Amino acid sequence: MALAAGALPALAFPxxxxxxxxxxxxxxxxxxxxxxxxxxxxxxxxxLGGTGFLLAVHHWxxxxxxxxxxxxATLLGLLWAPWGWLTHRLLHGRPGPGRxxxxxALVPSAWLMVELVRSWEYLGGPWGLLGASxxxxxxxxxxxSVGGVWLIGxxxxxxxxxLTALIAVPRARTVAVAAITACGAAAGAVWAWAPVAGESGxxxxxxxxxxxxxxxxxxFERSAELTRRLAGDHPDLVVWGESSVGQDLDQRPALSRELxxxxxxxxxxxxxxVDARRSDRPGIYKSSVLxxxxxxxxxxxxxxxxxxxxxxxxxxxxxGWATSVGKAAGEDRRRGTEQVVMRLPDGLRIGPLxxxxxxxxxxxxxxxxxxxQVLVVQSATSTFQRSWxxxxxxxxxxLRAAETWRPMVHxxxxxxxxxxxxxxxxxxxxxxxxxSAATVYTVPLGQGTSPYVRTGPWIVYGAMxxxxxxxxxxxxxxxLRRSSERTPSRP
Numbered sequence: 001m002a003l004a005a006g007a008l009p010a011l012a013f014p015x016x017x018x019x020x021x022x023x024x025x026x027x028x029x030x031x032x033x034x035x036x037x038x039x040x041x042x043x044x045x046x047x048l049g050g051t052g053f054l055l056a057v058h059h060w061x062x063x064x065x066x067x068x069x070x071x072x073a074t075l076l077g078l079l080w081a082p083w084g085w086l087t088h089r090l091l092h093g094r095p096g097p098g099r100x101x102x103x104x105a106l107v108p109s110a111w112l113m114v115e116l117v118r119s120w121e122y123l124g125g126p127w128g129l130l131g132a133s134x135x136x137x138x139x140x141x142x143x144x145s146v147g148g149v150w151l152i153g154x155x156x157x158x159x160x161x162x163l164t165a166l167i168a169v170p171r172a173r174t175v176a177v178a179a180i181t182a183c184g185a186a187a188g189a190v191w192a193w194a195p196v197a198g199e200s201g202x203x204x205x206x207x208x209x210x211x212x213x214x215x216x217x218x219x220f221e222r223s224a225e226l227t228r229r230l231a232g233d234h235p236d237l238v239v240w241g242e243s244s245v246g247q248d249l250d251q252r253p254a255l256s257r258e259l260x261x262x263x264x265x266x267x268x269x270x271x272x273x274v275d276a277r278r279s280d281r282p283g284i285y286k287s288s289v290l291x292x293x294x295x296x297x298x299x300x301x302x303x304x305x306x307x308x309x310x311x312x313x314x315x316x317x318x319x320g321w322a323t324s325v326g327k328a329a330g331e332d333r334r335r336g337t338e339q340v341v342m343r344l345p346d347g348l349r350i351g352p353l354x355x356x357x358x359x360x361x362x363x364x365x366x367x368x369x370x371x372x373q374v375l376v377v378q379s380a381t382s383t384f385q386r387s388w389x390x391x392x393x394x395x396x397x398x399l400r401a402a403e404t405w406r407p408m409v410h411x412x413x414x415x416x417x418x419x420x421x422x423x424x425x426x427x428x429x430x431x432x433x434x435x436s437a438a439t440v441y442t443v444p445l446g447q448g449t450s451p452y453v454r455t456g457p458w459i460v461y462g463a464m465x466x467x468x469x470x471x472x473x474x475x476x477x478x479x480l481r482r483s484s485e486r487t488p489s490r491p
Contacts, residue, residue: 046084
């Protein structure tokens with residue numbers, strides 16, 4: 001039951017996109033944990049529910065990792081064990097209004113700590129954050145501009161806790177109703193008074209999606225053909241997907257000249273992605289490389305956050321056996337060391353990200369603080385073509401755009417490719433996984449600095465402080481109780 005209850009929130013994410021389910025999807029899991037006979041059993045229910053959630057959200061990895069995804073989900077599911085214990089501690093039995101009020105603040109705070117820890121790149125990154133399920137809800141995107149995806153997730157868990165109290169804690173229904181009302185009032189206040197992104201012109205960004213084509217050379221030729229068709233469309237930039245070029249340009253001057261000729265043909269720079277062994281340093285890198293009419297401009301970004309098992313194997317001497325049971329990386333790719341903002345000839349500044357780096361809110365925020373006017377993601381989800389992965393990945397761009405007040409263009413080899421404006425609103429038609437085409441997106445440029453870019457994930461810091469205060473309170477209670485037990489009573 002815990003596994004199934006934990007898996008339920010996955011339906012709120014693409015491809016099902018039952019976003020409204022997220023406001024109640026945790027209730028069965030919370031009820032199960034609340035009624036656990038002991039704190040130890042609540043730990044187990046938290047662990048199993050977390051395992052079920054991760055398996056459901058990442059089930060599309062099964063063809064690549066096979067049984068190893070079960071191992072990973074089971075290990076990472078342990079992060080929800082303390083969350084289960086705390087939920088049981090605050091909601092078990094017949095809690096009064098005070099304990100329920102504490103649960104309304106502390107249970108969402110503990111959930112954010114779980115999401116924060118598992119967002120560490122070496123643990124898989126922030127894929128499937130609960131707040132990301134609201135990517136197409138305008139009111140939620142406004143919250144994202146204020147406190148990022150973290151604020152959305154906190155409020156979702158709070159509403160779930162309040163509904164649990166309404167169902168199972170009659171003594172505290174007034175507190176639960178007040179909490180839901182407060183959330184509604186906060187949504188209204190943010191919608192009415194929170195600042196919104198201004199607009200300062202537009203940029204024409206072309207996305208080249210060759211589609212499902214086997215082999216790097218045929219894929220390159222199809223990308224080149226689609227790019228030539230853009231002549232006369234006057235794009236400011238043409239973006240190819242991840243791993244669109246399979247050879248180092250320094251070693252292949254003829255390839256550089258061919259790309260330069262494409263740039264001249266469309267009268268715009270090309271942003272390609274080179275997945276190859278470099279000639280100037282050891283190892284394989286995935287790099288966003290800007291190509292102008294004369295060839296590479298010198299602007300290059302080496303991917304910094306690699307996909308565990310897909311692009312490298314953590315602790316390879318210990319976990320290298322994963323290559324024998326799935327499609328894990330045979331050789332670790334190398335990491336870049338810093339983010340890069342590239343300037344186009346017309347002065348437009350773009351911030352490139354590669355693949356699942358779009359899942360990290362801090363990376364897009366950092367690029368915008370460094371002056372990026374447009375965020376560009378180069379991705380390839382061809383391995384997971386008939387799964388939820390392409391839809392899930394494309395949806396992340398809406399959140400990053402809303403958080404930063406900067407448009408984001410998500411360019412893939414095989415779909416889904418999409419563009420979003422500075423408020424997270426969709427721009428133009430998405431290119432699905434059945435498309436082989438080039439599309440020009442006219443994206444509005446955002447103006448100003450969003451509250452989230454200015455202040456960062458303040459709700460996360462608040463959650464940390466709340467949990468520290470609660471820990472201190474509980475510790476003080478234990479000390480006082482033990483002190484009173486040691487004090488002899490008067491005759």
